[in-house]
Amino acid sequence: MIRQSAVSLSIGIVLFILLMGNSNTVLYGQNAAEIIEIMDEKMRGDSNYAEMTMTIERPRYTRDVSMRSWSLGNDFSLIVITAPARDQGTAFLKRDSEIWNYVPNIDRTIKMPPSMMSQSWMGSDFTNDDLVRESSTVEDYVHRIVESDAELEGREAWIIELIPKPETPVVWGKVLIWVDKEEFIQLRVENYDQSDELANHIEFTDLREFDNRMIASKLILIPADKPDQRTIMTYDELQFDIDIDESFFTQQNMRRIR
Secondary structure, three states, X not given: XXXXXXXXXXXXXHHHHHHHHOOOOOOOOOOHHXXXXXXXXXXXXXXXXXXXXXXXXXXOEEEEEEEEEEEEOOOEEEEEEEEOHHXXXXXEEEEOOEEEEEEOOOOEEEEOOHHHOOOEOOOOOOEHHHHHOOOOOOOOEEXXXXXXXXXXXXXXXXXXXXXXXXXXXXXXXXXXXXXXXXXXXXXXXXXXXXXXXXXXXXXXXXXXXXXXXXXXEEEEEEEOOOOOOEEEEEXXXXXXXXXXXXXXXXXXXXXXXX
């Protein structure tokens, strides 16, 4: 089941003040979920628009894929490929619990079953779930801080463990997230499979200000079993709280928008 998980900005501000204004206030452990909520809201907003470039690096080649995306909360998203020419117009739509893929070369729309969520997205190291997000980082996991005084690349961070709740649409068996204490952004994510083996990790780098929010503009995903390959997602533009509603996220618009 897919559930709405975005928190209001006002709640985020209150929690931010509690966390930053009093270093002796122990939100650790029992309130790990609130930290994840702030992190999630900061990256998503109530709605957002993004222009991104995905670089797929392999030992024998490098390939770039450009795209545009729109999202509303956690239940509505639309991604459209803009380059290269052979993939232009390919689109992915999430609307409530349904996920669709439009392939312009054959003018066909395909409903994606849950079994496809763990498969590679556009030939990259990301999965369909990473990009379209059938699961919710906030709602579909039990959260626990495993380290409250971690440091990564010179930044203080919490390390938060996410264990999927029973019967939720989650690809991973466990997730570890490093959350920056100052900006409440992800610094690193480690995804573990159902056997508790590290599947991949994601590095969040190149902090930039987008629409008055400090965000990691580059995500580097490296598979654990293929350290000589990686996928880099770079945000070229990111706008938050855009004027958009549910009527934008339709199969008709998925075919039409470029």
